[in-house]
Amino acid sequence: MKAGERFRAGKNFKVREDDADDKPLRDGNSGDSKGETKQQERDQTTELTGQIARLQEMLYAQRSHKLLLVLQGMDTSGKDGTITALFNGINPMGLRAVGFKAPTSTELAHDFLWRIHPHVPVAGEIVMFNRSHYEDVLITVVQGMIDEKECKRRYAQILDFERMLAESGTIIVKVFLHISKDEQRKRLEERLIDPDKQWKFDPNDVVQRKKWDEYQQAYQRAIVATDTDHAPWYVIPANSKTHRNLLISTLLLEILEDLKLSFPKFDAEMAKLKIE
16 A cells, blocks of 8 residues: 555544554564664665655756645654754755744734745745644634634635645645654653753643643644545654654655656757867
């Protein structure tokens, strides 16, 4: 089964806590120890990202496609880590990461998609969204900032927005990084005691954690409402960081390979030019 089929959320998607610990690409050939297994997964991911880098170069040269990778997940689910692991070896030309924080007063004065649209990819570019327009049907719902009617209206507007992007040549890949509540607790505790990571700790993460179940329900509703063939949702088990990276690199490579990318046609006449 192809990765796109295996990880696709679909209209029957349910958030299940145990699924966050799945490791579907591990097999009997994994290392004898946990450390060996993780290293094997790092090595596999490095190999895959090397192939992705080659295809990204073709994408940039060809300028016929554009790819938007949307990363969503609870705090500590690995959005930053995914971007670092998958794209640190790729030429930054034609590559861009955008992080969306709480909207400014100016952004709030516009429609919720106003701040998103300027950041979508241009032809030949891969753009990664660390959080996205989906925050406006997640935190706004959980915090009671919008009612049910407005939530459904925003679902419809997101569907229209993503259809427009797809119809104008954007490949949309939406990834839900699925971690368990217990795994989040461990990662938050690690941030507290690690001098190199404590700066990442935000006390508000603990506040939001108290509404864990509400967030899981909001994610489930949003994913089911906005999963389409032209803008599919993929659910990636993310309790294991190394396996998470392996899964996403496998998925991205498959998507890029399906585009049948190549470098622009060789111009024999141009090759005859003499450089003085």
